Amino acid sequence: MNWLRRFFAWLFGPKQVTRDVARLPDHSGGRAPDVLKEVVQTGGPVKPNYRRLAVRDARLLPDRSRKGGWTGLAWRAPTSVMTGKESRRLFSNSLRTRNRNLRTLATDEKQLARYGLPLWRTETELAAALNLSIEQLRHFSIHRVRDRVPHYVAFAIPKRSGGERVIHAPKKKLKAVLRNVNDQLVSRLPVHAAAHGFVKGRSVKTNAEPHVGRAVVVKLDLEDFFPTVTWARVRGLLISLGYGYPVAAALASLMTESERQPVTVDGQTFHVPVGDRVCVQGAPTSPGLCNAVTRKMDARLSGLSKKLGFTYSRYADDLTFSGDDAKQIETLLNRATRIIHTEGFVVNGKKTRVMRSGNSQKVAGVTVNETLGLSRKERRKIRAALHQATPEKRAQLEGTLAWVHMLNPEQAAKLKADAVRAPTSPGPTTT
Incomplete structure (x- = not known):
């Protein structure tokens, strides 16, 4: 019956909003291919064993038949990568809002003070706090559909378990800005007590300690953890904490990025987004943001675990439950998966593990059978x-x-x- 539950979860559960490229023109004469991600060796200096990431999609290439010039009495503009109208149409998760109440929402100073967060009422105050001019702030935070200079370098590094992990490393100036935002804002965001990854004073040790000597340890893994936290989710988090729309939108854009494809038009190279703006692995702010976004999910899973006699902890995308009543395992897995899906995340079923006391029990690489340590x-x-x-x-x-x-x-x-x-x-x- 697991396949039936997965089918209904896929059918009725929340789905990650992604850019709709199905309506892009197909210049090949047939059905347009899917977006392809290629890891290539070329593209500039990279550390040993690292390889650049390139995103290819023929539908985003300019139509060479559209050349500028006079057609009768009408002037036709030369080929463009993408117009503003096309961009707004193709981004299902728009960076704009028609909700006037949301757009004009004022800063809640009492709410910010309650959480101990910095008071930034306008983009001007935000820029001043980051030691930037308003032009410099918008240089980094405005989403462009044709960016001449990308702010990130994307590359792949080998995983210890096989395969490759894609890293988006911000360039020097943006990295300094993001570290400043992390120190002033992200490091102060409220995080649940069950979260142990990337939290000061917590570690893999504190994450594993609650699970020592338990009869059964259950491990779940979140699929595409960072990319699941989109621009819209970051903006919503900041608004809920008390920031007004302009500041929340600017910060969300500053701390997220889209995968981009290089496109050359008339000798100029533009970097075109091929997906939503998301938290990327490699940005200093991403771990803290993801911890804050998952706060409600952590609270719900902690409550479920307590009700079933289990203990819950999370280290980044690794979720661990432990207890002494093995009869509750199926109930735990079903209800936990449902909570995770309703909170907008996806369980990687291939990495789900149920570890009993007679076998090796590991939590984030740490053995927890009888004592904490190594096997x-x-x-x-x-x-x-x-x-x-x-x-x-x-x-x-x-x-x-x-x-x-x-x-x-x-x-x-x-x-x-x-x-x-x-x-x-x-x-x-x-x-």
Whole structure:
């Protein structure tokens, strides 16, 4: 019956709003292909093992048959990448609003003070707080359908589990601005007590501690965690916290970005958006924003867990539940999945795990069977690496030992004692 539940969740559940490119003109004469993402080697300097991300879609290429010039008595403009009218039509999740009450909503100073957030009533005050002119602020925060200079560099890095992770790294000036926004605003946003990732004073250790020694540990994973938090969700969050529409819209645009495709027209290259503005992995503000947006979801999942006799915690996109009543697992999974979907997120079913006490139980890479720390297998690997390490390699392993010490000082002490007794492997000899 799982397939039936997934079907109804897909049919009636909330769906992520994405740019509708189905009505773009098809210049190939047949049905237009889907948007393609390609990871390429070219495109400028990138760190070793990193590769650029390029987005390709033939429907976004300009029609070369549209050349400027006189047609009879009428002047026809030359080929453009996309007009403002087309942009507004194709963005189903518009950056504008016709809701006059929302557009003219004043700043709620008492609400901002209640949450300890900075008081920014206008874009001018926001720009001054960020040490920017109003022109500089709008240079970074206005959404353009034809951007000559992108503010982000997109590239892919290899995942430890296989595949590649796409990173959107802001360029130097924007990165400095986003760090300023993060310090003044995002780091102060309210976050639920169950959230442990990217929160000061919390870590993988505090995330794993509540699940030690439980009969069953259930792990869920959120699919496309950062991109699910769109511009509209960020704007709505800021308005609900007390900011007026102009400031909330400017901040939401500043902290989000679209994937873009480079298009060359008449010798000039433009970077055209091919999707919604979303929180991107690589921006300093994205982790904190995602934690704040998921606050309600964390509260609902915590309440559900308490009702069923389980404990809940979340580290970024990793959700963990633990308890002693295995009979409640199916109820927990069904209700938790329903809550996650109604909150606008998607469960990655391939990564769902149910771990019982007789087998290895891990929470975000930390073993929680009987005590917090590393498994025997992982400790043997570290011990073997210490015995075989050269002096240079052993210095690198000090970082691993420090991490083990944070999780379990007793395990770290035994590994360090073994390291002292271990013979040092000679480095490579040269002749």
